[in-house]
Amino acid sequence: MQNLLLKVLATEGKTVMLITHSVEEAIYLASRIVVVTARPARIKEFIDVPFGYPRDEALQERAEFVALRSHIRELVMSEYRAQPASKYFDPSLYLKTIA
Helix, strand or coil: CHHHHHHHHHHHCCCCCCCCCCHHHHHHHCCEEEEECCCCCCEEEEEECCCCCCCCHHHHHCHHHHHHHHHHHHHHHHHHHHCCCCCCCCHHHHHHHHC
16 A cells, blocks of 8 residues: 555655554655654654665565664654653553453
8 A cells, every 4th residue: 555655656756644553654655754842742853765766565564764863753752752641541450440
């Protein structure tokens, strides 16, 4: 599906805004990534993806792809770690329920 989207974009010359939780998908498809903060959502960082088009799956094995993926994951995880513990979700209650 991702490759089909890339083909359509190349053929049609359109701009698309894609929202995804997949870091790999964002890097593979995008020319620019916007990482946002947790609530309230604010722009944390703009990232220009340094890979040209056309792209293929082999891109995901390149060291530059892996480094960019690590950087973005760290941005996302730093937001996750900064969030206070949820008063609505208590994992110990969940574990008791399914045990």
